Structure formats: C-alpha cells, structure tokens
Amino acid sequence: MGVKKKQHPSVQQFKEFVRKHPKLIQEVRSGTKTWQQFYEEWYLLGESDEMWNAYKPEGEASTAAAAQGNADGPGFMGQMMTFIKNIDMDQLQTHLASVTSAIGSVQQVIQQFQGNKAAPQQQQQNNPFFFQKD
Structure with a gap:
C-alpha cells in the first residue's frame, strides 16, 4: 500500500x-x-x-x-549593462515624445482652469443681480 x-x-x-x-x-x-x-x-x-x-x-x-x-x-552592474545594451533607442525616443506631449496637454488644461478662476469674479461684479454684502 x-x-x-x-x-x-x-x-x-x-x-x-x-x-x-x-x-x-x-x-x-x-x-x-x-x-x-x-x-x-x-x-x-x-x-x-x-x-x-x-x-x-x-x-x-x-x-x-x-x-x-x-x-x-x-551582480547588479552587469545586469544594468545588459539592460542598457538591449534598449531600443527609437522606441525610447517615441515614448519620450508621447510623455512630453501629455505633459504639455496637462499644462494647457491647468492654464485654462487658472484663467477661468479670474473670469467668474469679473462676471460677478458685472452682474446687475449681484449684491455685495456691506
């Protein structure tokens, strides 16, 4: 058994x-x-x-x-050297370009929101129904 x-x-x-x-x-x-x-x-x-x-x-x-x-x-340095040797520079350049583009887009959105913050205050002052508390 x-x-x-x-x-x-x-x-x-x-x-x-x-x-x-x-x-x-x-x-x-x-x-x-x-x-x-x-x-x-x-x-x-x-x-x-x-x-x-x-x-x-x-x-x-x-x-x-x-x-x-x-x-x-x-050890580690040998592995890093192998990694660096295997990097495709064209792919790296493509990825960097897309990251740069994304950062630029985020900056534009932030600037638009910052520009819109000043606009509501001006609209409130020009609004005839806006009463400021004394």
Missing part, C-alpha cells in the same frame, strides 16, 4: 539543480534561507543566472565565471 506521490516536474528539476549546487544545502542548514526562497529564485531567475555560481563546488564556480568572461561585471 506504499502510495508514492508523483512530484511536479519542476520539483524534480530543482532537486537536480541542488545536486549540482551543494552549497545551497549549507545555506538552508545555517538558516540563511529556506528551500522555498531558493526554489522561488530558481524558478524566476533560471539555472543560468550568475547568482548560482556562488553555490557550486569551488572548482566549478571559478570555471563558470571564467567561461562567461565576466565582461559585464558581476
């Missing part, structure tokens, strides 16, 4: 990933992170993210960094 639940394929893949990155086990045992946190990061970032190099065995981590060449630098 030993019914064994079949695990989701992603869980099986994550287990294989942990076998390739044994330092993850040390992190969980030390209480730094939980398996849930590692699983979520693995699911979102993928196996090829540079973050995982720190959890590989010593020899493999240095060869992985050398294989990538570290041209963009590690």
